Amino acid sequence: MEANTSLWHSYLTVILSRERQRLEQFQRAEDILLTLLEDVHAREPRFLVDYNRNLEAFEFAVCASEDAVTVEMPLRIDSDALQVAACQSRDTSGGHPAGLNSCYLQVPSPGTDLEDWIGVVGAMEHGGGARCLVPGKVLQHLKELLVSAIVHCQRCFLLQPGDVSAEHLQEDAMELSLVIRGTWKTIRFDIVPVVRRHREPLQRQGQQSDRGFPEGSLQKATEESHFVPASPHCWRSSTHLPILKLLYAVDTLKGHCLDSLRLLDQLRDQNWGGHSGKSGLTFDSLKMVLLWSMEFFPSLEDWQDLEGSVYRLLVILLRCLAIRHLPSFLNPEKNLFQGVATDLASLYHKVESFAWDPQRFLHFHFGPPARADSGQADPNTRALLQLPNKDGSYWNTAYFDILLSQFQVYQIQDSARRSEMYQLLSKIRGEIPQQS
Template sequence: PPGSVLPQPAAMEASPSLWHSYLGVILSRERQRMEHFQRAEDILLTLLESVHARDPRFLVDYARNLEAFEFSVCASEDAVTLEVPLRIDGDTLRVLARRSSPEHPAELSTCCLELCSPRAGLEDWTGAVDGMEHCLLPGKILQHLKELLVSAIVRCQRLFLLQPGDISAENLREDALELSLLIRGSWKPVRFNIVPVVRRQQEPLQLRGRRSGRGFPAGSLSRATEEAHFVPASPLGWSDPAPGMAPGTAFLGSGLVPDPVLLSPSPQMVLLWSTELFPSPEDWQDLEGSVYRLLVILLRCLATRHLPHFLNPEENLFQGAAPDLASLYHKVESFAWDPQRFLRFHFGLHGFSGSCQADRETRALLQLPTRDGSCWDTAYFDILLSQFQVFRIQDSARRSAASQLLARIRQEIPQQS
């Protein structure tokens, strides 16, 4: 687009080979890390088998999605979440929404899972919530699972199924909605966060209009949304964070923004919107450009304090968020303009001036109010990519659309002195 600075040809030729080298190092390290995690997972599964033997209501998920697990391992810097399914027919439960308490208005809404009729074998997990007598209480389930885990550790060690030092349960004393275990791997302890989950079948999501599943393999969106996973949100309530969707925090793995605002489901939504807004294979040919496609979406959402839910665009996931979104915006912006300050490995990034100060036009573009939907489409984000010198799209139609939109937008941006 006119007025934007595109990378010089020499930089475009050199950059792919440098990023391929960078990617090769990552893949080499991740193969070793995967083997390390799998050894630690074997120890954890041995422990959970003992828990299941004591209480068959806690299941061991041997059929977990291997691809999702590997993605979680690669994306997680601190801990890996492992779901423990409950032997409960989720289809017999009534899901009733409940609002956050007045004491915690910023919390996400939760729901109650009520048994349609009292059932033998679940009495010790149920209680009264909001006037309903037979609701599953996450607090009771977590407490029971915690006691079983401690007992299972002792039993497995006595039977020499586990060696001394294989598992540390000291964090189980903490009152949390996930049970944290530190497990010895080959060279570094691995932290697993164990979460009980209730699975329930639901009607597969049917996207209408522009979001018709573009960017997803055929049938994958239906498979990913046909099962809801309810996890503890409080001692009394459950939540279903983006059903069936794997966490998408890989692009934050540099330690750039370890902020609670970007905990699930926000990174997932950024990844999902990227499949809608950048549909061409040309958009994802190199690592640098792929990261920036996520960054410009995140920057736009932080600048406007508005992140629409991919499945329900009328819902703003930043509604009621902590007031530090502005501080988080500046952190992400600093990374976008000078990534070398944040990356752990450097392979000669090209196309950057080295300045971490954004120019005025870019900031004005990011903060431009949305009026007719023109600031939430491919052409708008192509303009932002060109501002960061990572556009590199040869499609003449997309270049023309971005150029025309930029001309209209510049008429709305106040002239800077």
């Protein structure tokens, strides 16, 4: 037992040792980015520079891979005066479908300083059209300003040769990507114009309490709504910054909550994506799994030891992979696995293989990843994971406690919680044979 515990902590120690290097790399690249954004703001004051990049730096340091860093650039406009109206799904301008949660941001009256960003859109839906803030125009303006800023800063020797690559600015995307040199590697920053509205805070569907989180953190994370481009004509609600705020709040808690995320993300990058490092499982996916685990396991007792903490995330991840459904934490009706171009069944077997024999994977390698078969898998556990969740009975603490007991990492002494687990287990025993 002590040897196994040491292995888990040794693996985590190596992960933690790399975070300071990654943070230094981010800060060097951030200095260059801020130089460019300050030049953009000087040319166009409607684009604001948000100097509080602590959350982005924190996320980059925790993440194991070289994923792009999303940077939201706020617009200096009277956003609370805008009216939100749903986009129609047939808005597919430029090959970008509007999406179910997309919207127009209507400008109520003429005579504003937004005339060059306004267009008449949605004529069929609004009987003659409505004057709306057009994200395509905002993006084009920001792209031109970024190119000008790069040229100006190079001429003034504020940038060194090779500091910035703007080749991705030519791509037809809803974010503007710059590749910036850090201390020894490059970082891709995806710059996104964002409209922040204070009048209508982001509303989380379902659970509204801070269960599992520091008091007040959920309200603080959702105190404003963010809208980012979804298509050249439509905007969409973004939970990027609220999720980062919640993640940052989790880091203030005792126990191994965030360590669990660090460890699983390292496995994702090293083992679960194959030698190419690519899979349908992203760092954003694991962040969502962690946030759900905080709600389902709110007791400090759940996070006292590293191995047990990791398994709290694992059982939720396995459940989501088994039923091909990962609900968004702030919008549970949205399935984050929907439309993901990956073999979720293959990914499930890799994660399951780790769950049954973690010692094979808790080491760093520089060649092909360890073979991720699932020869030790328990058919009863797999049947549990694949139970259909018709009434929400299998998306709660009692259900995941049953799974933890299957992996022999359930050590909770709360009598009420154990009673709920046994009651649900009695119900499941009558259903599993029908699922076999």
